[in-house]
Amino acid sequence: MGEADAQDLVARIRRSVLDGHFAPGQRLIESELCEMYQASRSAVRQALRELVGDGLIEVQRNKGARVRAISTEEAVEITEARMVLEGLLAAKAAEHVTPEQADRLLQIRRAMREKVEAHDPLAYSELNAALHALIQEIAGQETVRAILVRLQGQLVRHQFRLALQPGRSSVSLVQHEKIVDAIVARDPAAAEAAMRDHLRDVIVQISRTRAPGAGVPALTRV
Numbered sequence: 001m002g003e004a005d006a007q008d009l010v011a012r013i014r015r016s017v018l019d020g021h022f023a024p025g026q027r028l029i030e031s032e033l034c035e036m037y038q039a040s041r042s043a044v045r046q047a048l049r050e051l052v053g054d055g056l057i058e059v060q061r062n063k064g065a066r067v068r069a070i071s072t073e074e075a076v077e078i079t080e081a082r083m084v085l086e087g088l089l090a091a092k093a094a095e096h097v098t099p100e101q102a103d104r105l106l107q108i109r110r111a112m113r114e115k116v117e118a119h120d121p122l123a124y125s126e127l128n129a130a131l132h133a134l135i136q137e138i139a140g141q142e143t144v145r146a147i148l149v150r151l152q153g154q155l156v157r158h159q160f161r162l163a164l165q166p167g168r169s170s171v172s173l174v175q176h177e178k179i180v181d182a183i184v185a186r187d188p189a190a191a192e193a194a195m196r197d198h199l200r201d202v203i204v205q206i207s208r209t210r211a212p213g214a215g216v217p218a219l220t221r222v
Helices: 003-018 030-037 041-053 072-096 099-117 121-139 142-154 156-163 168-184 188-207
Strands: 057-060 064-067
Touching: 003 030, 003 041, 030 041, 041 057, 072 121, 072 142, 072 168, 072 188, 099 121, 099 168, 121 142, 121 168, 168 188
Parallel strands: none
Antiparallel strands: 057 064
């Protein structure tokens, strides 16, 4: 299996974990993964090792690989790290944003409001993810983006529960509108403050969400 094929296998297993096909605590049996993904045992083992490094999978002695369950306390710690990193990216985006990129931000902003008004939290969350990805693209900080990809994957189940809370999308929308407005206005300090305020609120809400981890049908952002 070539390097590109190996990375594709990693991406496919990662997506299965994030989409909830594999539940927290579920054993990942190599022979079953080989059959599921039509891959060799060595390729599956290498993919699992990489996902252990990403924090999505853990290997327990005499029990093999399992999907790692993220506690509420750990989710809060991860979001605190995100608050610092994404605040930096928002500030950098405000420094570097072009008119064309500003238009793209405003388009997503308008679409997010439309989905809130249509009471469609899942579609809103998809746009939310697109907005964060665009901010990261505009910022151009590849090292920080790589770190965030790893952190983000570990939070998906907590974010899904939070995203579906009644009224959450409306609160999140206002916070994201402030972030977009500050970036478009090329105000780094305001952009960073708005992003930090948003994620600080996410921390508060995650702390109140104590339900045990469960599989989810889609990757969401809050």
